Amino acid sequence: MTRSGPGPASATRPTASPTTRAVPPECEGLTPPDADTYRDRIEIAGELGERYEEILTPAALDFLALLHARFAYRRCEVLGARQARRAKIAGGANPHFDPATEHIRTDPTWRVAPPAPGLVDRRVEITGPTDRKMAINALNSGAKVWLADQEDATSPTWSGVVEGQLTLRDFLRGDLEYTSPEGKEYRVTVPAEQTPTIVMRPRGWHLVEKHLVHLDADGVRRPASGSLVDFGLYAFHNARALVDAGRGPYFYLPKLESPAEARLWNDVFVLAQEELGLPRGTIRATVLIETIHAAFCMEEILYELREHCSGLNAGRWDYLFSIIKTFRDRGGRWILPDRSALTMTVPFMRAYTELLVQTCHKRGAMAIGGMSAFIPNRRDPEATARALAAVAADKRREAGDGFDGTWVAHPDLIETARAELDAVLGDRPNQLDRQRPDVHVGASDLLSLDCPGAITDAGVRANTSVALRYLAAWLGGLGAVAIDGLMEDAATAEISRSQLWQWRTQGCTTAEGTLVDDAHLDAVLDDVLAALPRTDGDRLDDAARLMRELVHAEDFPSFLTLPAYSRYLA
CATH class of the missing domain: 1.20.1220.12 (Malate synthase, domain III)
Structure with a gap:
């Protein structure tokens, strides 16, 4: 897996600087890459199951080694920056709109890339893991997009990671099928052109893949980056097939906290496209705004990814987690009530979602709504009726606020969600032309955590x-x-x-x-x-x-x- 030769212009050596930031153990001693020589390798440390060799090929591992050679150090830099950010918050500072990037927010001329093939109409997206049964159900669901989730909806067992990649590869080659232990057979039954567009979600920058080992240029062994493994294997094996099918390699990016993290992903995309022979801009990403820090730099995140960006998603549950985590040491108004009281209509959540829609449409990006947690129960009609009513109200609010699409977690919710989006969109594929000049969200709105409810x-x-x-x-x-x-x-x-x-x-x-x-x-x-x-x-x-x-x-x-x-x- 050794690669030598001049590095691409997009992956030039970052400036090394001393740092006292706390970083994960795998980052200790890691140095900036040599711009002229690749000596990094990826070795397999996990057991090889059936067909694993189809994913973990020498060429695929070489591609992962290149990604790690170029970006492992910068990954550690952004993780160190997270720790520095946390220290400032612990010291009493609040997140804020960065004065240093005000020129990006006030420049009216820039836009993100236009919607890519298969991402023009995203009114209902179904989320779910990449095991074979769930994948087939999602692909048969009638949704416009399937978020093929290797992150929060997947337990990152070694088998889950590799077999999820096999699922995606098999579908794109027309070979996806599954037989349950009870003998029930599952197959994709809808025509290929009617299956949802796949948008794959890799793991966040903080996670590692210990069943693959990154040997750096000095021969030091470290666990591989979960982000680079998930992205790299999917792009390497499927990017060309996706383009040939009239769509493309598309991704959801989780847990971002800063423009620097978005810039890192953008540079990963540039290098991957050069190595895979894809035109620049073929890869597209939708960023989940699911941290309080990202809420204060949505325009900057779009700007850093603008040639590869498809939009932003309101990742509501991780956003709430981020708020609790960020202000966990503070008392008083920073302590939130029971989770059941934390609805999307409380003021700080309304501010966050309205700012997201306004920001997206200002820059030509799609605004995708979040996932209502309610699900139907086919054995309990009353519970199903309550779930459908709750989902309908949630999607009605999102469509009315200007979202171009929304998430559901169960195929039985698609019709209900679609009806609410259809009522607003009509025959239009999206509402990108809808601006929100009525929205005026400041830092105090995002940080106003007072809401009704109690701890019980x-x-x-x-x-x-x-x-x-x-x-x-x-x-x-x-x-x-x-x-x-x-x-x-x-x-x-x-x-x-x-x-x-x-x-x-x-x-x-x-x-x-x-x-x-x-x-x-x-x-x-x-x-x-x-x-x-x-x-x-x-x-x-x-x-x-x-x-x-x-x-x-x-x-x-x-x-x-x-x-x-x-x-x-x-």
Whole structure:
């Protein structure tokens, strides 16, 4: 996997500078790349299952090695910047609109690239993991777009990572099928031109893939970047087939916090296109605005990605998690009530979504709405009716606010969501021409966290139950789980455990007068665990151990997936 030769102009050597920023362990000692020589390699450390060699080919590993040679150091730089940002927040600073980039926000002349083939009409997008059964259901669903999720809706087991890539590769070659253990057969039955456009979501910059090892130019072994692995394998194997099919290699980018992180992705795209022989701008990305920091630099993120950008998505659940995490050490108005009270109509969430639509349409980008967590239950008509009503109201609000499309997590919700978008769009594919001069959102609006609701005993128990059951499913290989009529993924589990941590460390008391302390959280966890049905091989005990560590930790674990992955999946 050794590659030598001059590097592309887009991947010039970054300026090295001393830094005291805290970085993940795999970043220690990493140096800027040599612009003239590639000596990096990627080695396989995981077991090879059936057909894994079709994905982990020597040429694909060489491509991953090139991406790591060029961008591993810069990945560590942006992760270090996150830690520096966190230190400023802990010191009392608030996120703000950066005066240094005001010229980007006030320049009326620039636009992002026009909508790419297959992304002109995105009115309903279905999200879901890339296992074969769920993929086939999504491809048969009638949605305009399928978010093929290798991130929050996927447990990053080694088999999940590689077999998800096999799923996508097989579909694009007409070979995707699945037979369940019960003998039920699944196949893509709709014509190829009517299947949803695939937009693949790789893992965030903070995650690693320990089953692939990056050997840098000095021979130091480090786990590979989950982002570069997911992106690189999908682009390498499928970019040409996607273009030939009249669409393209499209991506959702998660967890971004800054323009520098968007610039890093843009440079990854430029290098990948040069290596794969694709015209510049073929790759397109939709960025999830799911951190409070990204909300303050949406225009700058669009600007950095403008030749490769398709739009922004309002990632509501991760956004709420980001707010809790960012202000976790502050009391008073910074402490949010029960998750059930945190609807999209509370003022700070309205400000965030209205600013997103205004920003997108100002720059010619699509604004894609988020996912209502309600899901139907085919065995419970009343529950289904409640879910459909809630989803209809949610999508009606988004369409009225100017969103060009929206997410659903279940095929049975597509018709309901489409009806609300159709009522506003009519025959138009989107509403990019709709500006929002009536929107005036400032920093105080984004940071005004006062909202109705309380911390309750029921809220403590609900958070405990959701986080525990989700973690058990995640450790067992499932990344998206239906719990109590809601579709839960890593983001909603993050909300649950982070609220418990904050309520404990800030000495909160519930509306019923219960102090949320260590003893109470342990008692609730024990009670919830005892009430759950058990099966052979379930991961509830492992999940309970993780839960105790997460909510009792002195220092807040930045993502629950980091200790869970290192301890159980790697």
